Amino acid sequence: MSDGYMWFEGVPFPVVGYTLEHLKAMHNFVFKDEDVLILSFPKSGTNWLIEILCLIHSKGDPTWIQSVPIWERSPWVETMNGYEALKGREGPGHVSSHLPIQLFPKSLFQSKTKVIYLIRNPRDTLASGYFFWSISNFVKKPESLEQYFVGSPKEMEALVTGGRACSARALLTEVAFGSWLEHVCGWMSMRGKENFLIVSYEELKQDTRNMIQKICQFLGRTLEPEEMHLVLKNSSFQVMKENKMSNYSLLPNWLLDEKNGSLMRRGTTGDWKNHFTVAQAEVFDKIFQEKMAGLPRELFPWEGC
Numbered sequence: 001m002s003d004g005y006m007w008f009e010g011v012p013f014p015v016v017g018y019t020l021e022h023l024k025a026m027h028n029f030v031f032k033d034e035d036v037l038i039l040s041f042p043k044s045g046t047n048w049l050i051e052i053l054c055l056i057h058s059k060g061d062p063t064w065i066q067s068v069p070i071w072e073r074s075p076w077v078e079t080m081n082g083y084e085a086l087k088g089r090e091g092p093g094h095v096s097s098h099l100p101i102q103l104f105p106k107s108l109f110q111s112k113t114k115v116i117y118l119i120r121n122p123r124d125t126l127a128s129g130y131f132f133w134s135i136s137n138f139v140k141k142p143e144s145l146e147q148y149f150v151g152s153p154k155e156m157e158a159l160v161t162g163g164r165a166c167s168a169r170a171l172l173t174e175v176a177f178g179s180w181l182e183h184v185c186g187w188m189s190m191r192g193k194e195n196f197l198i199v200s201y202e203e204l205k206q207d208t209r210n211m212i213q214k215i216c217q218f219l220g221r222t223l224e225p226e227e228m229h230l231v232l233k234n235s236s237f238q239v240m241k242e243n244k245m246s247n248y249s250l251l252p253n254w255l256l257d258e259k260n261g262s263l264m265r266r267g268t269t270g271d272w273k274n275h276f277t278v279a280q281a282e283v284f285d286k287i288f289q290e291k292m293a294g295l296p297r298e299l300f301p302w303e304g305c
């Protein structure tokens with residue numbers, strides 16, 4: 001724990017809300033075929049997707065999202081409280097997770113649980129994470145964007161001159177839940193299965209209605225035009241930002257310093273450009289191209305834009 005993380009099976013976890021005991025026990029969690037699982041690397045827009053799914057479930061009626069905290073509507077299977085809530089739940093429901101595939105409860109792979117994997121430009125994920133972890137006490141606060149990005153100025157220099165791409169923290173190696181690259185590559189092995197849908201933050205942002213329709217189709221749900229209107233309205237950035245059941249303002253101040261930021265920070269694509277130096281952007285490109293060469297470009301709609 002001395003480095004600000006709780007390590008489990010080689011993966012760093014936040015130090016609040018997680019214990020080794022329940023992470024071990026969670027391995028035997030049994031998924032129901034009718035569950036809907038929302039999976040993502042942290043800071044990919046997960047809470048937005050959860051809100052959308054809750055609203056699809058209620059056909060746009062905001063009563064549920066305005067009266068129950070988001071982490072109770074779709075508990076995180078890896079957190080202590082989330083796991084306890086899910087264990088005691090009788091019927092099926094929404095489940096959320098940031099876990100990499102190798103730590104996931106094995107029952108998922110024998111079930112027909114519908115899985116939605118949310119992916120986001122890792123540059124925006126990195127910027128979002130940097131600002132979020134800076135105002136939270138879940139993990140060690142990053143010293144600077146560069147330190148969060150690559151570990152140290154020395155490491156950065158080595159990367160710029162073409163050296164140690166693989167050892168870099170770039171692309172989020174030693175941050176909560178481990179490496180973005182490994183997370184994405186791991187879960188992409190489920191690609192093509194009929195119970196596995198990939199949604200990108202960028203497409204969700206660009207054409208929210210169309211993506212909600214795609215999600216409904218995947219879930220076997222339909223929305224009347226007025227219901228769709230309500231889902232769109234109630235899951236919008238502004239409405240979510242003001243909903244205390246969804247914006248994390250229910251968390252105590254010692255855990256999340258709301259005076260200096262919020263989970264609902266910008267809600268845009270491409271904000272990384274306001275924070276990366278040219279050298280950082282080049283290093284990121286290089287590593288991204290090298291590591292993701294084996295996966296089809298269409299999985300990364302933000303690339304080349």
Ligand SMILES: Nc1ncnc2c1ncn2[C@@H]1O[C@H](COP(=O)(O)OS(=O)(=O)O)[C@@H](OP(=O)(O)O)[C@H]1O
Nearest residue numbers: 042043044045046047048128236237264265266267
């Ligand atoms: N409704 C809506 N529309 C657009 N964007 C939204 C929305 N809700 C959350 N967000 C943005 O998602 C980012 C937080 O990601 P996560 O929810 O995955 O965070 S967490 O890892 O679960 O803590 C964080 O991104 P950044 O703004 O770039 O920091 C949030 O602003």
